[in-house]
């Protein structure tokens with residue numbers, strides 16, 4: 001068995017050999033604890049039939065663990081300086097392809113068609129760059145690419161918001177957006193000490209299993225998400241107040257919104273954060289009729 005990349009000693013040696021300096025602006029916090037990497041791969045249930053998309057391989061710590069278990073790994077890395085390093089560290093793994101690109105600009109559908117035709121399932125597995133966690137997760141969900149799921153390390157605070165239930169302080173439009181598409185669960189919290197350099201915030205590993213169809217039936221998705229965002233626009237305002245002020249044409253449609261709420265028996269004096277995803281769907285579908 002090859003020596004792991006993700007030990008403090010080997011990581012330090014690799015970084016020194018290439019004179020690599022971390023870029024904070026790219027969210028570069030590398031994992032140096034093999035046990036945490038193994039747990040990520042375990043939670044993703046990667047097998048020899050899995051195609052894995054990795055975002056931000058760094059010097060290849062997680063990529064290596066994925067390559068040992070997956071059929072194929074395609075990793076998107078934005079930082080040009082890491083390419084020669086990855087070329088060396090991942091040379092023992094012919095089933096890895098590194099693509100030098102900002103993942104937010106990547107055509108993932110084509111990447112999947114080109115690379116994973118012989119895989120049974122596709123997972124996204126990553127230790128995410130924290131400055132773009134939410135845009136990355138929303139891109140993966142909204143593009144409706146054929147994913148089985150997403151297992152990623154992120155800020156604990158974002159994991160709490162994603163997995164939150166109604167009426168909790170963390171529940172908001174991010175919880176609803178992610179839970180609409182997936183079953184979300186925080187599987188582990190992770191101390192700062194397993195990274196170099198150590199991030200300022202605590203971390204967590206979250207598992208999102210993509211639903212066969214969204215959790216609720218919605219006639220117009222764009223309008224559904226507009227309602228959700230409006231309802232949380234000012235958390236201390238009532239639902240009615242937020243809808244009137246933050247929906248397009250809300251003020252003109254105040255009477256109609258009031259009537260609709262009465263018809264579906266949702267009290268306009270409630271706070272948006274008390275509504276379940278089913279109630280948001282009902283509200284959105286009735287307002288569009």
Ligand code: SAM
Nearest residue numbers: 029030031056057058077078079102103127129
């Ligand atoms: N996977 C490595 C590990 O666990 O040690 C590195 C993880 S580090 C938290 C995030 C990585 O994402 C860095 O290598 C960084 O250069 C890369 N990155 C940052 N923004 C990116 C983007 N928009 N697209 C692709 N990679 C990005």
